[in-house]
Amino acid sequence: MIDKRADDLARAFEGLGDGISVMIGGFGDAGRPAYLLKALLDSGIKDLHFISNNAGDGDTGLGAFYHAGRVRKLSCSFPRGSVAPLMEKLIRAGEFELEVMPQGTLAERIRAAGAGIPAFFTPTSYGTLIAEGKETRDFDGRGHVLETALHADVALIHAEQADRFGNLTFRHLARNFSPLMASAAKRTIVEADHVVELGDIDAHNVHSPAIFTDLVYQCHDVPEDSWHDWRASA
Amino acid sequence: MIDKRADDLARAFEGLGDGISVMIGGFGDAGRPAYLLKALLDSGIKDLHFISNNAGDGDTGLGAFYHAGRVRKLSCSFPRGSVAPLMEKLIRAGEFELEVMPQGTLAERIRAAGAGIPAFFTPTSYGTLIAEGKETRDFDGRGHVLETALHADVALIHAEQADRFGNLTFRHLARNFSPLMASAAKRTIVEADHVVELGDIDAHNVHSPAIFTDLVYQCHDVPEDSWHDWRASA
């Protein structure tokens, strides 16, 4: 029997240690897996390599990890938000590495990892600073840059619905990077607003098919205050 | 106002002439755009380059075009079916060119065309006859083959539902290549079982977004006999 539903958050990161790469679904707050991020924070795992479009804000969610000194590297497209000054300080101290790339390149590199494509050419960033040192090639007279697949050890995903096989739907624009990340990580952990019965999600309208999902948790709100536990443990 | 709905089939191929490349959605009969294929046959356009997973069967649908001597080239993954002997005869007579590639490579080349990716590496076909003469490269110790985007002048698509913007849904596995082809052709022509009102298709469950669609026709059955008109015109 295939039953990916789980209760015990300890299972989520079982067998994983410091230094893992973690993809985090979401664009801004839409599709941000706050419940699982809190579980990751509580797990104590450090030296994390985050792969996330946005850097995070404040000292909750993603932001808490910078404050707690738990992130070694961030791969993203848009390192803005209120964590920026702290990130800058960490970079200058040599304690943090930032890899910034165009958003479409980030998405396509993740999609490529899930789809078994090790590398592709894209016109994006050709002729810019971002392309420096990269292999380039002309197609139809236009310059293109070679980019490689971006894999991860773990993906944390927030879904609207999930069934026991791990089929997912997303609300409005909470979809964004999530199906791509689900396909690109060795272990895909899902929090869902609604854990539903098999067949409740119409086969036509599954947004991320079961095969990419490893674990499904019922999502719960994370009290604002609880993010600050890192202060005690830091 | 955006209204892609059309009645007059003459509009479908307006301004297009002999030698065009035509992507044809469908896998077997699932998602095969019979109504538009008949319109293409009636248009008299010849020297066609078909891009279709399957070669076709019998002397209706795709098959009619071989009998009528209207296809110059077929790019596909699976040239079997009852048209095979005729295709073989045409190939030996030098009147027909066949390009066969792995099904996933066909799909990914079409997807790449729609997504602005001019070329990508795939592990599929490495070390086989199909890879001969192609650029190869190792990634993580595995051989890969460079494949390029496959564009077309026209895509013919069968949808279950279409609205006036051109948003599409597909029934069961009639989806297959269709959204990819819709994105990869200069002109995407759709036949739909149901032409519906704007908003009837939930934004969450659009299978092919409006931006790829150019024309929407209400689909009608094609009488079996009518395929044989080519005999008169040939």
Added chain:
Amino acid sequence: MTPLSRNGIAARVALDIQDGWHVNLGIGMPEMVANYLPEGREILLHSENGILGMGPSPAEEDVDWTLINAGKKPVTALPGASYFDHAWSFGIIRGRHLELCVLGGYQVAPNGDLANWARDANDPLPAIGGAMDLAAGAQRIFVMMTHNDKSGAPKLLESCSFPLTGAGIVKKVYTDLCVIDVADNRFTVTDMVEGLTREELQNRTGAPLHFADQVAVLKDPA
């Protein structure tokens, strides 16, 4: 001489958006263009976070934080909208399906180069977002910006000194002072605000200006 307000620039850009176009409005000032889309034209707005057919801001009680634009502001979905993942969304961008993208700009050069993501090649926190994909992928790039920066320095220059977003991609520039066609390696002014002389405009610009045979009066169309 009265420069256009930001709303005025937005309204002027909107006039040049044709019926039936699929358009991405960049983060910041370009977002305002959505408020001025001309009556009678049906224009589908795309946002890189996965929507085609984006509508105006919702009433406060209807805000849903899973329905936001690329600038993370709440929006709505029009009838006929569609949602898709980031692979499709950037496939739409990179695959040249959008007729237009309107971007903000730090610097534009007559060869069509645009700089809009970093003011310093050594910026420790360079924020690219979707701009480079839009620059490389949209069929046309319109840039919307103030003619001069806060210190009065020109943003239209012989060549960009800031890191490029894209090379040779800008088709038109809309500022608070004028509208400029970018083609054939030169800036050609097509619209100017009233009470501004060509010499004054040239003085506030860091590259030679050419002028169309007919230069229209640029005023707030709203």
Added chain:
Amino acid sequence: MTPLSRNGIAARVALDIQDGWHVNLGIGMPEMVANYLPEGREILLHSENGILGMGPSPAEEDVDWTLINAGKKPVTALPGASYFDHAWSFGIIRGRHLELCVLGGYQVAPNGDLANWARDANDPLPAIGGAMDLAAGAQRIFVMMTHNDKSGAPKLLESCSFPLTGAGIVKKVYTDLCVIDVADNRFTVTDMVEGLTREELQNRTGAPLHFADQVAVLKDPA
């Protein structure tokens, strides 16, 4: 000595499919494996034309020609099935998400090479379909075929003479006579039908056979 029927081979293959696996069954004989999936195991069948969670053939009155398998035969969708386009479907294949693919075979060699798409490099109508993607992408490839071709010639050979589908990818071979592990550049027999001697089996095979310490009796499990 009674060779296994095709159904018998299918049933034997099915025994080796683990609970929870996502499996693609190739066109032809492998499709029959679906009829023998062991009770108590939940196995999700994938078909390259865009489904995960494929069910058995429908009753005749329920046939829907938009719901077919890769062999174009009518199928059903189980509760919990999902449909997707060909880019996702082959992403699942090429991205190594399937635990298993069962393919038919023309020839298999001890190095794991498989030929199953053309009997002649100059075949004017070579039919590849999804086989090369499956060969390159699935985590494991099991091959299911008769031990000898219609003329009695062996299909297990020192090296494949037909054009390859994939190089070094076969993990197990199931024939009407035996089950073979393919590893370390050799064939190791793990199961044999009753009444067949090792010498007879070797005589019907075009490459040296090794034998497991315990060779199980191969019989129709159905």
